[in-house]
Amino acid sequence: MKLAGNTVLITGGASGIGLAIAQRFLQAGSTVLVCGRREDKLQEAQQQHPQLHTRVCDVARESDRIDLVHWATQNFPHLNVLVNNAGIQRRVNPVETQEPWTETQQELAINLEAPIHLCMLFAEHLKQQQKAAIINVTSGLAFTPAAFAPIYCATKAALHSFTVSLRFLLSKTNVEVLEIVPPAVNTDLGGVGLHNFGEPLDAFADSVMQRLDQGELEVGYASSEERRLASRQENDAFSEHMNQRMFGGS
Ligand SMILES: NC(=O)c1ccc[n+]([C@@H]2O[C@H](COP(=O)([O-])OP(=O)(O)OC[C@H]3O[C@@H](n4cnc5c(N)ncnc54)[C@H](OP(=O)(O)O)[C@@H]3O)[C@@H](O)[C@H]2O)c1
Numbered sequence: 001m002k003l004a005g006n007t008v009l010i011t012g013g014a015s016g017i018g019l020a021i022a023q024r025f026l027q028a029g030s031t032v033l034v035c036g037r038r039e040d041k042l043q044e045a046q047q048q049h050p051q052l053h054t055r056v057c058d059v060a061r062e063s064d065r066i067d068l069v070h071w072a073t074q075n076f077p078h079l080n081v082l083v084n085n086a087g088i089q090r091r092v093n094p095v096e097t098q099e100p101w102t103e104t105q106q107e108l109a110i111n112l113e114a115p116i117h118l119c120m121l122f123a124e125h126l127k128q129q130q131k132a133a134i135i136n137v138t139s140g141l142a143f144t145p146a147a148f149a150p151i152y153c154a155t156k157a158a159l160h161s162f163t164v165s166l167r168f169l170l171s172k173t174n175v176e177v178l179e180i181v182p183p184a185v186n187t188d189l190g191g192v193g194l195h196n197f198g199e200p201l202d203a204f205a206d207s208v209m210q211r212l213d214q215g216e217l218e219v220g221y222a223s224s225e226e227r228r229l230a231s232r233q234e235n236d237a238f239s240e241h242m243n244q245r246m247f248g249g250s
Helices: 016-027 039-048 062-075 101-127 150-169 200-213 223-231 232-247
Strands: 005-011 032-034 054-056 081-084 132-138 173-180 217-218
Touching: 005 016, 005 101, 016 032, 016 081, 016 132, 016 200, 032 039, 039 054, 062 101, 062 150, 081 101, 081 232, 101 150, 101 173, 132 150, 150 173, 150 217, 173 200, 200 217, 217 223
Parallel strands: 005 032, 005 081, 032 054, 081 132, 132 173, 173 217
Antiparallel strands: none
């Protein structure tokens, strides 16, 4: 896909990777809409980029997703790109912590239910555009599960799987299906300071967006580029090493 000349909706686009994607679409001359739950974050992003269009929306809620689609398609009839980027990561041990099921349900809803439902809701509209794309943001952890965030990793593996199927199902239409597979990137994911060790955001975003612009369909960066292309054996060894490092040997 080309980054120029689109009308793009990015979920979770007011911060982190979503905002970095928004900036690159804006720089290329596209119209960009971003949504998120925190109005102050949306306002902050708009102050930084006055041409951004913003919308408060909690993608975990079905009714908010339906309202988002109506707002976006009615106000921006040329909308032709959906970026499913919003996500949360909880570091949790579900077989030890006695937490209410709603916590897990929320993570499933934001990371998996929302992108699948938004693809379904936008599909007809996107098919009517001359050229369109869906970009799903998954994770290197889709390929190498980490036990410190088991629900998160499961949602990302499922979203990768859905993306591959969706690409096939839309292959005879004008809708391209793309996937960004980030490694650990320095953002506020999971809480401020938890991803400080990650790749620099701008270098990551420059690389993946340039490769999408050049026509690639699935792109990683640094270690996630290796993992998305690795063998099952290599990825099992990577996961094992990561878990031993986090939890210590048994
Ligand atoms: N950073 C990494 O290391 C890394 C690695 C692999 C994959 N990823 C993926 O990259 C994507 C972006 O993450 P990030 O690193 O940029 O984290 P981030 O800085 O925390 O950004 C996440 C964004 O999603 C929005 N969001 C969360 N829940 C939402 C909801 N229910 N409805 C609407 N918006 C919601 C947040 O805004 P509000 O809180 O205002 O709603 C925020 O703008 C996620 O899907 C994440 O899983 C990140």
